[in-house]
Amino acid sequence: MSRDILAGLDLLDAAGAEALAARTQSFAPVHLGTRDVPVGTLLDLIRKDDALLPPRTGHLGNWEDIALGRSGPMDFNTAICGQGHGYPLIYGFTQTETEPDGDTPAGGDAVYLPGSVVDRGGRRVLPLHTWDGRALVRRDRSRPLFCPLVSTEHEGSLVPLADLHWRRMHTIAGYRFELEASSIVTNAEAFTGMLTLLLEEAAAGPGPRRAFGELISHAVRLDGEVSRCEIRPDGRGFLLAGHRYGSARALAEAALEPFRALTGPQEFQDRLGTLPPVLPVVSHLLTSVLTGLFGTHLPDGPAGRDEDPFVTHLHWGARAMAGCPPRRGGYFTRKATVRGMRAIASTLLRSFPGARPLCVVLLPAPVFMLCPAGTDPRDADLMAALLRTVRAARPDAAYATATGWLQEHGEGFSAYLRGRFRDGSGVPHDGVLREPSVPVEPEGFRDLTFRQASAVVGAFEEVINA
Template sequence: MTHILDALGLRTAAEADALASGTKTFVPVHAGTHDLPIGTLLDALAKDPSLLPPRTGHLGNWEDIAAGRAGPMDFNTAVCGGGHGYPLIYGFTRTEADTAGGDEAYQPGCLIDRGKRHVLPLHTWDGSRFVRRDRTAPLFCPLVQAEVDGQLVPLVDLHKQRMAALPGYRFRYWATVLTDRADLVTDMLTLLLEQAAAQGRNQAFAELISQAVRLDGEVARCRVRPEGAGYLLEDQHYPSARSLAEAVMVTVQALVDPAAFFARLPELPPLLPVMSLQLTNILFALLDTHHPDVPPGPPEQPFITHLHWGARAMAGCPPRRNGYLTRRSTVRSLRAITDPLVEHFEAARPVAFVLLPAQTFMLCPPSTSPRDIDLLGDLFARLRAADPEAAHGTTLRWLEGNAESFSPYLRGRFAGGSGVPADGTVREPAVPVEPHRFRALTFRQACAAVAAFEEVLG
């Protein structure tokens, strides 16, 4: 079978020779900066039933996403409902609040269905019991209980139960991927912590443990440093790297078995370490989340090619913004993690991380908006006729005469900072429709077009 990098024409961009030789252990490839036709990628995925890139959505309100009426979140519908990826749910998020830092896109602190928002009473531990919290500060979802019909229910379980009832969506959970390989993950983190201590570089710890959460659900950045043979998380002592690594897994386990976690709360220390996003991204690849139905086995050889649907933060939309994963500082941090893992673990191989920008599907209107479908078909014809480098400018000029012709729903997709709509408007269920020539666009062209829409309509 043709290697996926060859099928996509990305072997050179992925520096495959350097990965195969071990000269490099991590290379990101952002499809949005390459002339890879969208149809080529989708066809390649269809030809390999074992390959299904994760779309890392968040714990929260997926009901209207599954129904195709979630506005700016409809790219999830196109990717997951369309069979081009699957929802891999990341749960280390915070409830929406009056102050910044909460998840305003998926709004896990409430229930949204058919455009209507029901605010949940939220409770967290105060050291002796669960008490109701106001909305002043965002709260770490794994440590929150919601009051439903007079009973406290783990917020994680509440959303999982609702998501499990959605037809056609097979949700998988990032935390379960980690706990299924808990021994390996703990061993890896133990080694990385020991290496960080040997380096004497404070940033090395932040690349592994980025935050700490109090038992009342409030999260803040933290300082980890070696102390003799052990480690300090702020003023909390751990006698060894392994004991600290095991503590990191406590909050991961809280997402898998919330009831057991809450039963342990009285005996837990006041501060719990939280695994970093950098390490999380590496584990997406090393734990083979792009082959969700393949049993665990030896890693791909000579390197792992991980395809991943990223959204606004992770992938962005070049040229307006590239997302965090391909920033030079991020890549340095990711290589600092993969270098020792590849050296010391048979289960780890160098990684080509192919980032697929999910936001390209914002150019696929809902089936309830035929006028929008026709308009975008016209734009795509113009993009195909123009120089590929001119896609952004071509779209900006086209929008000067056509932006107001789109439906309010499609225009609202590109509003800044928006998530699942909760304005009370009841919308018909829909499916995203690929306008004519959508698959002929390259990811570079589609990203440039989305960036132009955001500039004009955001």
């Protein structure tokens, strides 16, 4: 199946499929935003394969207006998850948002606003509580708090913040929400064994500080304060933010706790008093490798279908992860990201039984920002005209062509569509009740290559934010 996916997208050579199959290459990243694969080719491949459904890693938080197609830049989630091109795999290691204060910008997750309830364009700020060593106490909003360890008030009781949002998400019809944490907890034994091995290898290697940072990126205290951390070996154990774990396995087992806080939030809240004062938070690099190996692109399980010697993991990445080449590449293609993921995959392939090489095909979700809301037909007509112009130009001229066209005609788009591309924009909460809508694919959208579509998104960003 993995080889068939690459063949269907004409990516066998780009991914180095032969080297993956021969296990001489452990990790291969392919960013579709830099490839001449038509959008329609990918969407048809997904539609024809009942098992394949790439995850779209959205954040824990407010999805109601996203599902109704009135969330501005987040409408690409609506187009992907609401129309069967992917499903929302919820990433929960985020932080509650803070308000800007003078020269200090807003902190935490200012896009999905997990410390609030946003509905019908309005925002209700939630009271936030965390553990003080004896009880859950109310906190102010002066600093971001790690969402899995936060509780809030609901119907007269303190409930885990993650549970509140999770219950709200499951009232949304037509969306298949899954927790990224569930793929880790379901494979807890493999996760613990893999992380134990990786920690031991890092401790014995030539650059332990960087290697540890690629595995455990943060430490979180039970009061919700999360920060970058440095792990230091201490005899057979490890020191994490002043707390000693007696072995690599003990540290790996503790790293499961933040995931369990998301998959079983009430049970986790009930045993806060029994936990170590500091918990490790695994890196995004490690989570990305493991959720690929654990098959989150096959949400109903591979059922014996993926018997290839390597795994091809398709993943919808948003603005930060995928960017919009050539204007922005996103963090996925940074040398440090690729190096870290390759180091993790290489260690597992070399030393962990059953591990396979991994190819991650990054699908740039922002291309669906080019699909206007169905409530404004003029936007769809204008977008079709823009795409015709881009398709008529040389593929490597897409960015310049789109930029020039937008400088001349871009003001004709609605304020809502232009607002999708403004820097720093997230789920709208300005009190304006917008009409629900469904993103509409403009004429010619599926004929664009992902490279062209990403370039057009970049051109919008350039012109709108000039």
